[in-house]
Amino acid sequence: MYNLKEIKGRVKTVSSIVKITNAMKMVSSVKLKKYQDKIYKCKIYKKKIEEIFRLLLINNNNYKHYPYKTYNKKKPILLIVITSNRGLCGYFNNLLLKKTDQLIESVFCKKQIYILSIGKIGKDFLSKKYPIYLYNSDLIENINEINLSTIVDDIYKNFLNGYFSNIKIIYNSYNCNKLISIKQILPFKIENIENNKNNKNNYIFEPSEEEILKYLFPEIIKINIYKYILESITSENLSRMIAMHKAKDNGIKINNELLFIYNKLRKENITKEILEIVGGI
Incomplete structure (x- = not known):
């Protein structure tokens, strides 16, 4: 008693x-609003840069400068996993890591897998079972251009050199209809190219179209990964807000x-x- x-x-x-x-x-709740605004701005930028990308390819049929058509399927797969650095956010990390395990065991069971872990929780869990190619926790707390560019330049270079056959990313989506999202980073398909071939525009580009394309390839990869990290952080803050x-x-x-x-x-x-x-x- x-x-x-x-x-x-x-x-x-x-x-x-x-x-x-x-x-x-x-x-x-304050952080949630902050990252919601960032996602909105990121979507606008992403849409515009993809429009320029498609326009360059359509305008002069620059498919010869597109480096993602073929790849060696026998090479390893790089899986980017985005988790949080801290707990107290409900099922946010557990559900993602469980889905990652299922994906590797069922879909990639016969493939060599490397993990690029963004977030401490994912690294601590996955390092016990799979080889860690790269680990970064700073992007969760303070996502910035320098850190993100370093990672993107590294995986972009290794993909072009044939070190990876495929690069995918798994993260918690800020979407009520789909909690966990799996996206392909490289090689990626250019959407709506075939349907818009006849919609050519008479633009003059400076510098040359080839130079712009060389810049846009890694930039599109970077903006895609940036958006997925923002979605994951937003989802984390929503989960933490609900849990608290x-x-x-x-x-x-x-x-x-x-x-x-x-x-x-x-x-x-x-x-x-x-x-x-x-x-x-």
Whole structure:
């Protein structure tokens, strides 16, 4: 049986947890809005740069400068896995890592797999089972041009040199209809090219179209990976916000139950003391 002092201490502890979880929920909600805005801006930029990319290929039929038509299927596959650096975000990491395991064992079971882990949780889990090609946790906390460009330049160069046959990415999508998304980074297909071949435009490009294409190839890869990381971070903050909201509600419920027990014991003790006083008279 609990005594009053012990229950009072537990009430104080639970109240502190409720305050902490509520603060974490508020922080996640602010970050969620911030990354939602970033995704919106990223989509606009991505759409425009892809329009220029298609226009260059259509305008002069520059397929000879397109390096992603063929690849050696016998070469290893690089799988980019995006997780979080910290826990307390519900099923966010568990579901993704379970799906990654299933993907490797069922689809890539006969292939040599390398993991590019973006996020500490994924690296700690996957390094026990698969070879880690590269690991980066900074992009989750502070996604920036320098870190992302270093990674993209590395995998782009190794793909062109034939080190990888395929590069895919798996992440938590910020999409209510699809929790986990798997996208192909390289080789990628150019959509709507065949349907738009007759829609040629008389543009003059400076510098040459070949030079622009050489820049656009890695830039499109970079903007795609950047968007997927933003979606993952947004999904993480949404999951953390929901998890902290549930934790706060559960804490309030436990706190109320403890207060009920505390008040009940307090009344019992007061009644007992009164009866002792009355009995002694």
